[in-house]
Structure formats: C-alpha cells, structure tokens
Amino acid sequence: xxxSFKQKILAKITPTEKEALAQKTLARQLAEKILKHVHAKAMxxxxxxxxxxxxxxxxxxxxxxFPRKLSEKxxxxxxxxxxxxxxxxxxxxxxxEHPYLKATIEGFEVEVIPCFESKPHQGIKSAVDRSPLHMTxxxxxxxxxxxxDVRLLKQLLKTNxxxxxxxxxxxxxxxxxxxxxxxxRSLEELIxxxxxxxxxxxxxxxxxxxxxxxxxxxxxxxxxxxRNAGAVVSETQLYRFISLCQKLVEKPAESFFEKKxxxxxxxxxxxxxxxxxxxxPDLVEDILIPQLRKTERGLRKHLEHDYxxxxxxxxxxxxxxxxxxxxxxxxxxxxxxxxxxPANNSKAVKEFLKxxxxxxxxxxxxxxxxxxxxxxxxxxxxxxKKTLSKPSSFGCASHYEKTIRKARITKNNKSNSAVKFYNKxxxxx
Amino acid sequence: xxxSFKQKILAKITPTEKEALAQKTLARQLAEKILKHVHAKAMxxxxxxxxxxxxxxxxxxxxxxFPRKLSEKxxxxxxxxxxxxxxxxxxxxxxxEHPYLKATIEGFEVEVIPCFESKPHQGIKSAVDRSPLHMTxxxxxxxxxxxxDVRLLKQLLKTNxxxxxxxxxxxxxxxxxxxxxxxxRSLEELIxxxxxxxxxxxxxxxxxxxxxxxxxxxxxxxxxxxRNAGAVVSETQLYRFISLCQKLVEKPAESFFEKKxxxxxxxxxxxxxxxxxxxxPDLVEDILIPQLRKTERGLRKHLEHDYxxxxxxxxxxxxxxxxxxxxxxxxxxxxxxxxxxPANNSKAVKEFLKxxxxxxxxxxxxxxxxxxxxxxxxxxxxxxKKTLSKPSSFGCASHYEKTIRKARITKNNKSNSAVKFYNKxxxxx
Numbered sequence: 001x002x003x004s005f006k007q008k009i010l011a012k013i014t015p016t017e018k019e020a021l022a023q024k025t026l027a028r029q030l031a032e033k034i035l036k037h038v039h040a041k042a043m044x045x046x047x048x049x050x051x052x053x054x055x056x057x058x059x060x061x062x063x064x065x066f067p068r069k070l071s072e073k074x075x076x077x078x079x080x081x082x083x084x085x086x087x088x089x090x091x092x093x094x095x096x097e098h099p100y101l102k103a104t105i106e107g108f109e110v111e112v113i114p115c116f117e118s119k120p121h122q123g124i125k126s127a128v129d130r131s132p133l134h135m136t137x138x139x140x141x142x143x144x145x146x147x148x149d150v151r152l153l154k155q156l157l158k159t160n161x162x163x164x165x166x167x168x169x170x171x172x173x174x175x176x177x178x179x180x181x182x183x184x185r186s187l188e189e190l191i192x193x194x195x196x197x198x199x200x201x202x203x204x205x206x207x208x209x210x211x212x213x214x215x216x217x218x219x220x221x222x223x224x225x226x227r228n229a230g231a232v233v234s235e236t237q238l239y240r241f242i243s244l245c246q247k248l249v250e251k252p253a254e255s256f257f258e259k260k261x262x263x264x265x266x267x268x269x270x271x272x273x274x275x276x277x278x279x280x281p282d283l284v285e286d287i288l289i290p291q292l293r294k295t296e297r298g299l300r301k302h303l304e305h306d307y308x309x310x311x312x313x314x315x316x317x318x319x320x321x322x323x324x325x326x327x328x329x330x331x332x333x334x335x336x337x338x339x340x341x342p343a344n345n346s347k348a349v350k351e352f353l354k355x356x357x358x359x360x361x362x363x364x365x366x367x368x369x370x371x372x373x374x375x376x377x378x379x380x381x382x383x384x385k386k387t388l389s390k391p392s393s394f395g396c397a398s399h400y401e402k403t404i405r406k407a408r409i410t411k412n413n414k415s416n417s418a419v420k421f422y423n424k425x426x427x428x429x
Numbered sequence: 430x431x432x433s434f435k436q437k438i439l440a441k442i443t444p445t446e447k448e449a450l451a452q453k454t455l456a457r458q459l460a461e462k463i464l465k466h467v468h469a470k471a472m473x474x475x476x477x478x479x480x481x482x483x484x485x486x487x488x489x490x491x492x493x494x495f496p497r498k499l500s501e502k503x504x505x506x507x508x509x510x511x512x513x514x515x516x517x518x519x520x521x522x523x524x525x526e527h528p529y530l531k532a533t534i535e536g537f538e539v540e541v542i543p544c545f546e547s548k549p550h551q552g553i554k555s556a557v558d559r560s561p562l563h564m565t566x567x568x569x570x571x572x573x574x575x576x577x578d579v580r581l582l583k584q585l586l587k588t589n590x591x592x593x594x595x596x597x598x599x600x601x602x603x604x605x606x607x608x609x610x611x612x613x614r615s616l617e618e619l620i621x622x623x624x625x626x627x628x629x630x631x632x633x634x635x636x637x638x639x640x641x642x643x644x645x646x647x648x649x650x651x652x653x654x655x656r657n658a659g660a661v662v663s664e665t666q667l668y669r670f671i672s673l674c675q676k677l678v679e680k681p682a683e684s685f686f687e688k689k690x691x692x693x694x695x696x697x698x699x700x701x702x703x704x705x706x707x708x709x710p711d712l713v714e715d716i717l718i719p720q721l722r723k724t725e726r727g728l729r730k731h732l733e734h735d736y737x738x739x740x741x742x743x744x745x746x747x748x749x750x751x752x753x754x755x756x757x758x759x760x761x762x763x764x765x766x767x768x769x770x771p772a773n774n775s776k777a778v779k780e781f782l783k784x785x786x787x788x789x790x791x792x793x794x795x796x797x798x799x800x801x802x803x804x805x806x807x808x809x810x811x812x813x814k815k816t817l818s819k820p821s822s823f824g825c826a827s828h829y830e831k832t833i834r835k836a837r838i839t840k841n842n843k844s845n846s847a848v849k850f851y852n853k854x855x856x857x858x
Contacts, residue, residue, distance in 0.1 A: 198773060216796075240793045243772040243773060246773070246775045269763055271764060326764075333757055334698060334700050335698055335739050335757070342668070343668040343669070343671065343672040344627060344671040349858065360696070360698075360850075360851060360853060361855075362855060362858040364855055364858075365665055367628065369672075422789060424789060424790065425789075425790055426790075426791060426793055429782065429792075429798060
C-alpha cells in the first residue's frame, strides 16, 4: 500500500516554520529565565518539542526536573517561587496528580510542571515523571520521516474521532501514535498491520514478555514495562481503527484524512425525540465537553430505571449545551418485573416482600422470587422536569448544575444534537 | 416439626381397600394367563404394586422379564403374540424406547411391557429394564409408615404443581418421591432437610462418590449409579419445593395438602391481553397438555422476535384449548437494533451490510457492527392471524395444527387462561 497523497496533506497540517520557530524560541527563553531562580534541570517536552504536533497546536510544556530526594511539597513550592519571580505574568495553579502552573504568553499555552528526575524502569515518584523519559526515548529514536508519519496518523485519527485519551474519546493519545509509528516503522506499515489485528492486541517493542494485562489493546510503555500505555483505548475505538485501516488498505484515499461534515437530514422514526438545552458556563471546551458527556451518561442511566431509552447524544454549540434523548415511548412500560433474592433465603425473601403489593406474583422463577408491579404512568417530559431540578440526583457534572435547572425541553428532532444522533455512522462501512 | 393431620389426609388419598384388592387381583390374573403362552418372568411394577399410589390411580404396569441373550425384536414379538392370545381385548401398540401394549380392562389402564432381566449396576439393555430393579429395591426397603409418607408427599407435590416428571411440570416423579422418603426416613425429616437445601443438591444414599452431574438437583439412582434420577427437576421447581418446605416447617398446616382454587379476579394492567381459543382433538390430557405447552412456547418464541411479550399461559378447558398472551403494546417497538459481526471481520461485515438500508448506522460499538432499522408496524392481531394460519412456522404441536388455523383471537382478559395468568402466585410466599 502506498499513500501517494502524503505530501499534500502534510502541507496542510505541518506547523508553519514561523510558528515552530516562535514556539521553540519562546520555550528556550522561558527555561533560561526560570533556571536562574531554581536549582533544577529544564526540559521542553511534548509533540512540539519532538516535531510531531499538528498546525495550530500551541502548547509549550516545560518540565522542571528535581532530584528524587526532595519531597513533592518542596519541588512544587520551589517551582512556584522561581516561575513567578522570573516571569511576572498571571500564572494559574492547576492540579493533576500534583500542582503545576499555567499561563498564556504571546499566544501560547505555557505549562510549567515540576517533576522528579527518573531513569527508565526505575519506578516513578509521580505520574508526570514519565514525560521527560518519553521525551528522551522518542527524541532519540524517531526519524524525520517517522515524525511526518506521526503527524499524518494524528490527522487520520482526529478526522475520524479516534484521537485523544480523554474519557469522551477513549482513543489513541499522541504518545501512543508515536509508539505505534516507531514500532511499525511507517504509517503504511502500521495501517497494513492494524488491518489484520484480531484483539486482544499486544505490542511490546522493547523485549518479549508474557502479557499481564487484560485490556483489548496493550502497548507496553517503553520506559516503564509495568504500564500499558494504550489502556485507555476502548474496545469500540480499537475496532473502529481496525475497520478503518482495512478500508484504507482496500482503497487508500485522501478523503479519510479530511473532516466529514454531517448531512443535515432528519429522520422520522416514530419515536419520542427530546432535546434538552441549557447554558454552558464560560470555560474552555476541554472542561465543558467531558462534563457534558458525564452529565449525558448520568441522566441516561437515571432515566433507564423507568423509561426505554433508545440512545442519547450531546453537543456543545457555542454557549449552549444540548443533550438529545430518543425514547421508545412517552411513558414507561406499564409492567415492571422485579427480580428478588434466591427463594431459599427465607429471611431475604421476607425482607424483599415486606410492604410490597405486587400486581402479579410473587412467584418463583429459576432460583429467584419474582414480582410484577404496575409502574407510575408519568410522561417523560414531566419526569425530566422534576429530575433536572435536582441535578445531584442523576450525577450532573458540577459546572452545569446551575444552568441545567433552567433547561428547555423540546420534542425536537432538528436540534444539533438530534442531527448528530440520527447521522451517527462510521462512513467507511 | 410434626404433621398432626397426617391421618386425616391419608384417609382422603389412600386407595380404598376394595379398589386396591381389585387392582392387585386383576393384575395377578392377567399375569397368570399371559405366562401360559410365553417363557418369561412377570412382575407387577409401579406405585400400586408398592402401595404408594394415590386414590384413583388405576394403572396396572405388568413387566415381562426376558433373558438378556434375546434381541429386542424377539421379546417384543413374543409379548405381542402371548398377550393377544391370552387376553383377547383391543390392545393398542405404544412406543416409548421400544414398543409395549396398552388396553383398558375392567376400568383399569393395563400396560404390558417387555424388558430384559438385569441386576443392579449391571448396565441396562433398554431404559425400561430399570423398572423391575426399582420395584425390587423399593419393595424390599420401604416400611409401611414410609409408604404412607410417600403418598402424603405426592399429595403435597400434586397440590402445589410440583408432581410429575413430564416437560410441562419438570417436577418430582413418583420414583423420586420414594427415593426421597427412603433417604430421609420420613416426610417430616425430608421437609426439614429440604427447607435447608442450598442448591446444587446432591443425594446419594448408596455410597459416597464425587458428583459428576451438573444439574441443580442430583439424586443418584440406587440401582444405577451412573444415572441422575432427579435430572428432570427444573431449577424453578427445586426452589419452589425448598421455599414451600420452609413455610411448612414454620407453620405445618393441612392447607398445604389441599388444592387451591384460583380467585376469579381479573386485573387491569393497561397492557394488551389476547386469548387464542381453538378446539382440542379427542385425546387424553396426558397428550393434550404437553402439546399445548409446546405450542405455547413455540408461539411465544416466534412472536418475541418482533413484539414485547410480558408473559403467556395456557389451559385446556374441556374441548377447548386456550393460549393467553400479555403484550406490552399492540405494535412492535419502532426501532430494532441489529447486532452484526465483529468489525474486524471485513468479509462478514460486507455480507451483513449487503442490501441493508439501515435507518441509523452502521456504526461500531464494542467489537460489533450495529445497525438500527425501523420495524414494520403491524398490529399483533393481524400478525397473529397470519402466523396461526401456518402452524409449522412457529412449532405448533402436531395435534393442534388443524384446529389452530381456525383459532379465535379475542382481546380478552377474562378467559380461563387469562385468569390463570393474572393469578400466578406461589401462595405460600
């Protein structure tokens, strides 16, 4: 297989020379200033530093490496002091596994992250300690052609909603992309191999070893063999990638690297479509989107106790968040079968039946006591209104708790979320 | 625990002296006549012979035991010849594992069954060879009190729809009842033990052995240790028996031995109730009822492809058979999710999607390709009419194939089958 159009796509996705130079220059200047005020090593880490980032990726990740004998508290306080003294801008404290600093400088998103200096397979003190090791490992090994292939792979994945390790995507992280290209040597070879994957997939390019992981996608981290760098890739995303690669092998087309636009058709399914719209607070999408997905999941699970949900979808549409629900019926099923405890556990059976006035039963089926109850026939809209007024009851994410109380519920199958729902389709199939 | 009312119930269920004497006298006379015409041993087998039958049980089971060196063909032909010569009535040939003869004589159902003479654990030539061994084993061991307890146990089980090994009941056979009383020594001790059963139950009263059976109820046959005499007992029936015994221990009441009549109330559940009525051919209930259950199961399975069935019930009501169905809705769910092959099996995926025009999808979920289709919105009554006109399509039992074509379908929740359905309840819970 040959992807003859690689250069054409690279021309669109590679950062401009000006952009790359400005990014590296700024990073170096910042590092020099900070090191005057703290005794540590500095390292520029991440895709920009390795020349594997996409155009418009304006992250500068600066790591400060401290000796392992120090405490976390010490390295954090030394970093804060040095950074604020050296670069007097508005730094914001963020918390991942431990605190780090963030600021926007000359249009770039700058992060300064303290960590402990480690050697490969030595064992880490903090999760972030791996990043400098990854940097060194990959910087030493990736060829110029492979760096281009990493960019192309990222573009392919991004286009097909496979890129990113966050919960909303559960796809392939930037690091996984680099490891995959390194392991299979080129994008073409990776695609050909992946087209033949039959999960569970096991990749270990450092040394052979028995697979101790139960994930469907295992990629042993080259700098920490006790870690599966691909753990976050979900089964769905793994199969979507395999299936996509099969089509690419069959017909290597440029279009796989280009973002698809959803056809704006709305389908009539004789179901109950509901769109819930509410205001999104003034925060970045990186926070708003995962929180919206979490809210969608929580709401779905809560409603499924009573109603028959066919599916859900959510979109962030500028200042408006939307959750779409498709239901089988406006009302819950009239009869609910409740499965009780094993019939020979007389104490549990007594407890289960206490106060219950079953509509049919109790009777024994298999090992269990069963009763059937008639459900309260409340319309989904009425039930939803009550539910949304108590956001904590269904696990609404914190940033939406306030606005979802004032959500607008419409029987709408033309909203953005509805269109996305009805058009859900892996186009290559 | 003491069942003080045992004598009172025994007075109702023990065959009258006249009945028992007539039965045994007839059996002996028949045996003597037959043996004049064939070289074999004769044995009266079954509950009547062992004094463990219930009043009104008018079966005479006469076994002819032949040497093992003969063939099945030989023993069957010799039996037929001798029986027809000795007792010139209208004998009907029946087939179980091999042929046997049946006739009604002086109000008794007489069966003459040829078999091979065997010793315990010797290995049998035909399934029926076990019956004489069971007869000898149990006749030698059951005390007079235990025979009474077997009758009481049978009555208890019959009353609570737990008696009988046929597919419609999947309960405890007469043989299992005798084994249970023998093993636990008395009805009271059996009930106390069963109240504490925690399945899988394993009973082996001949010698200790590792359980090679996977059934939830294992009762090693005393005359053939490679056989689970309780294999037919379903999980549901086992748990119903345990639960019933617990209540008997708690409150030993006569009422558990008396047939319950169903309250004739009909419940409004806002569901779709349908009664299908059709003529029952002129055959005994032993044939009609299992065939009706088979038809009920086949129909339910067939309809469940499209419609949401809450439950079904069937009754034989004199000359009329009824199947009752309760449905969630008159129409099938509007959207049907179809789960296709693993997404990395491109050949199977292509085959699956060929000619399909999914309403939503295809998309990948987990390892599978999924499509959603809109179902044909045909009412259950219209669909049922078409279905019943082709009885072979849903596995209708042979004897109903003719009459079910002319079945009457009514939206009826007051039919006998509907009343039975709505009143399904293990009353002791």
